Amino acid sequence: MGLNDSSPGAMRNGRGLSDQWAESVVVRPRTTERHITVHKRLVLGFALSILTLIIVTAVAVVLSVRFEECGGRDRDGVTGESGSRGSGGSAKLNGSRGERTGERGDEETVQPWRNSRLPGSVRPRHYDLRLAVYMDNFTFSGEVSIELECINATRFIVLHTDRLEVRCGAGGRPANRPGGGAMRIHRHFPYPANQMYVVVLHREMKPMRVYRLNVSFDAAIEDELLGFFRSSYTLQRERRYLAVTQFSPIHARKAFPCFDEPIYKATFTLTLRHDPQYTSLSNMPVESSSLSDEDGWVTNRFARTPRMSTYYLAWAVCNFTYRETQTDSGVTIRLYARPDAISSGEGDYALHITKRLLGFYQDYFKVQYSLPKLDLLAVPKHPYAAMENWGLSVFVEQKILLDAEVSSSSYQMELTMVVVHEICHQWFGDLVTPVWWEDVWLKEGFAHFFEYVGTDFLFPKWNMEKQRFLTDVLHEVMLLDGLSSSHPISQEVEQATDINRVFDWIAYKKGAALIRMLANVMGQSLFQKGLNDYLLSHMYSNAARDDLWNKLTQAMRSEGRDIDIRGMMDRWTLQMGYPVVTISKNQSEQLPTHYITVSQEHFLYGFIGWNFFNNLYSENLQWQVPLTVAVGNASRVCSESLIWINNKTETHRIGQMDDKTWLLGNINQTGYFRVNYDLQNWKLLIQQLHTNPQIISIGNRAGLIDDAFNLARAGYLPQGVPLQLIGYLPEETSFLPWHAASRALYQLDKLLDRTDEYSLFSDYVLKQVASRYHQMGWPTNGPGNEGNVLQASYQTEELQRELIMLACSFGNKQCHRQAVAYISDWISSNKNRIPPNIRDIVYCTGVSLMDEDVWEFIWMKFHSSNAVSEKKILLEALTCSDNIFLLNRLLNLSLTSDLVPEQDVIDVIIHVGRNPQGRNLAWKYFREKWDILNARYGEALFMNSKLIGGVTEFLNTDRELNELKEFIQSSGVGAGPALPRALEIVEGNVRWHRLHRRQFYQWLRKPPNPGLG
Ligand SMILES: [Zn+2]
Helix, strand or coil: CECECCCCCEEECCEEECHHHHHHHHCCCCCCCCECCCCHHHHCHHHHHHHHHHHHHHHCCCCCCEEEECCCCCCCCCCCCCCCCCCCCCCCCCCCCCCCCCCHHHHHHHCHHHCCCCCCCEEEEEEEEEEEEECCCCEEEEEEEEEEEECCCEEEEEEECCCCCCCCCCCCCCCCCCCCEECCEEEEEEEHHHCEEEEEEEEEECCCCEEEEEEEEEEECECCCCEEEEEEEEECCEEEEEEEEECCCCCHHHCCCECCCCCCCEEEEEEEEECCCCEEEECCCEEEEEECCCCCCEEEEECCCCCECHHHCCEEEECCEEEEEECCCCCEEEEEECHHHHHCCCCHHHHHHHHHHHHHHHHHHCCCCCCCEEEEEEECCCCCCEECCCCEEEEEHHHCCCCCCCCCHHHHHHHHHHHHHHHHHCCECCCEEECCHHHHHHHHHHHHHHHHHHHHHHCHHHCHHHHHHHHHHHHHHHHHHCCCCCCCCCCCCCCHHHHHHHCCHHHHHHHHHHHHHHHHHHCHHHHHHHHHHHHHHHCCEEECHHHHHHHHHHHHHCCCCCCCHHHHHHHHHHCCCCEEEEEEECCCCCCCCCEEEEEEEECCCCCCCCCCCHHHHCCCCCCCEEEEEEEECCCCEEEEEEEEECCCEEEEECCCCCCCCEEEECHHHCCCCEEEECHHHHHHHHHHHHHCHHHCCHHHHHHHHHHHHHHHHHCCCCCHHHHHHHHHHHHCCCHHHHHHHHHHHHHHHHHHCCCCCHHHHHHHHHHHHHHHHHHHCCCCCCCCCCCCCCCCCHHHHHHHHHHHHHHHHHCCHHHHHHHHHHHHHHHHHCCCCCCHHHHHHHHHHHHHHCCHHHHHHHHHHHHHCCCHHHHHHHHHHHCCCCCHHHHHHHHHHHHHCCCCCHHHHHHHHHHHHHCCCCHHHHHHHHHHCHHHHHHHHCCCHHHHHHHHHHHHCCCCCHHHHHHHHHHHHHHCCCCCCHHHHHHHHHHHHHHHHHHHHHHHHHHHHCCCCCCCC
């Protein structure tokens, strides 16, 4: 599942701020990260659900539950099978949890439906699902016939339904099938607390026998982006509707009665009946299609699926058109979208890369794509960036349709990565599914990791896995995971409400970072071999993390390398956080000089001073750290070696060293940890960067910057070290170290921009930026250079953009003049000649520096623009104004009118908060409107935590801390993990001011000579 990402860059008040950076501290957890286009409807869910229930109750018609005993054979006459059909390693059903067979009187004492998990006494083998879809009144009626296998003798069938009122016919009816008989139903009832439906039989079902349960139901096609829902778009001024499913993680139960846990894999045959003006799609191709003589309706029967989890089932009813292509192995790929988008070719790019990606993954995993076709469906509204339903993946339009004329390269990059992510899921997720949601990172971590690997395949020059991964994944998630309010990546979940929470940054980004670390320890070929074995062993089934560790360990053993991968990885997946590894040259007299001392401790931003969890965790946590170390001097780097660190402190022998050699740990930042050194070593590394940075790899240059700033922020290093380190930036010609630096600087900027001595900081930054900024200049907007990243040199464009953003944000006069000139030209000529890649920077700078007319001009353009990406940056530019009156007006219009799309309201509030002139306003507004905001967005955990993080991250005074505490006490009950996290971040901000600000400014007032420490 793809989460919605924030836009790649945003500016406030002339100070640029990378969204990714800004939000990272905040967490965009839950599902949400990157990505969320949650709709108001989603959040109105609760109210709607009640309404729906009433409607459903009123229209529910069918409802006969019939039971047949098929005497150990399934209905197709296949001989009876033993209960262990599910293959799949350690993948086991949930167990029968003490359910005992029994007398009718036991029912009240057993009550398996009171458990939040299904009892596991029966499991589904096949669903025959028939639906009639009424698009005129947005309802559907269905019948499902579920073939069940009994595992343990039981009188109870417990399965999931939500908002489906299911009534059973009184008693069972005799079956007409030879060899089978109907079983009488004692009683049946819903158990809404666990979204379950219970059928109690008169007598027990017997293990290893197969039964059939028939249920009929009616329901509404919801307007809230979950289950089987509807949305609309406009075509030739006419409103058109479509209906599509979103079942992950627990919404299949809203569309049909089912065993809605990932372990209950089954096959599905779906039949859809609907008005012939619509097309219908599902996971599999249409097997037969017929028109009714009576009403002219079409009935599409789709081919039987392979075994799969309920949450990957999907269907859609729409009047989209498509373009298609075919892979060499004969898989048909179609992209379905609005007819106007298809005819203008906006889907062609995604179609093209999907075809290449299927080939790439088949080669990499050595496992064929399993289905005869893959449809990509572009929908106007979706709760996530995308959803990887097997054979029918659904994308929100902004993540799959591309208009190359107006799209920036970052838009294209993001879109590409979403597609790469979802296609990876066809293997990691669809084919092999995590046993339970606690290991959701098994699929999301892999898909996120392969975003970088797969994008490198498509565009090798982007260098994603070796470079961009570091800033966008590793550095970002270490910010979050360095908080004591973090959590282990594998986290226990039982309640339905907790399941949404597991889709957070930790699952996606830490998962990807750990997988990358492991892949590097194993080596590419063994890693691939292990994955291949894992996929083959668990295909069409489920797997837990131990299954993966076993296969990877076996792969290593096959080459004579004996590493207990489970033992190693359990430390990383079952413990929260990560270590800081400190490397120092031997200082003791007893050992010769080529020994180093290495120690590890739990890295925490709050490691000095008070912290709730500190004592509890940080003392006891230890990791098995694969530390790579290189030694170098002014002219060369000597061999790197891998050292396993298992204890708190260890001594290791390393190559020859003298006073001039430095040590460098975590080569290319493949490990998920920070590295610290003794101060003398920092000094030598900084000297090296100043004199000849290229000796150290690009990845390590970025890593040194990120580690130094964060170690200083947490108090592990003097504040001057990172400042001195970035003194080498004028020599830096690569994008990545600049990107790492700018992320760290914007982070500091949030802490400092209301301090008296702020100009000391901004002047220092501008001094580092100036020469490279002037050298790179501004992009030209000539023909053939319209932001098309396929042709352009991506790294150069990105560096240019980064430098312009830094220059304009921190107040470079020439940068301001250039931005103003662009805006003036646009207004006077009514032609937008601003290169797409830097429009957000120019708009924001213009609004912040120019008068009110410019704000009105941008406001007007916001209303008249049709391109999704353009609209978003215009709206964000409006938040850059210095004028409190305008900001206030924007906030009020956002919340109370239809002028701002509902999913963008939260972004408006957050961006106003990023503007130093708007901070107090946003913080006050947030508290005043909390009841309204919480009612609207509270259910969407991601939106909620994004909002809370966004308006609190810049708070850094005692007074603001107290305001936050008061707010939490009075209003914050039940807001999820976002408020405790916000509190920890703000406490960290206040602590930094108390402990470190003086030292920081002292260094800036009198920096030592460059490179001399
Ligand atoms: Zn995903």
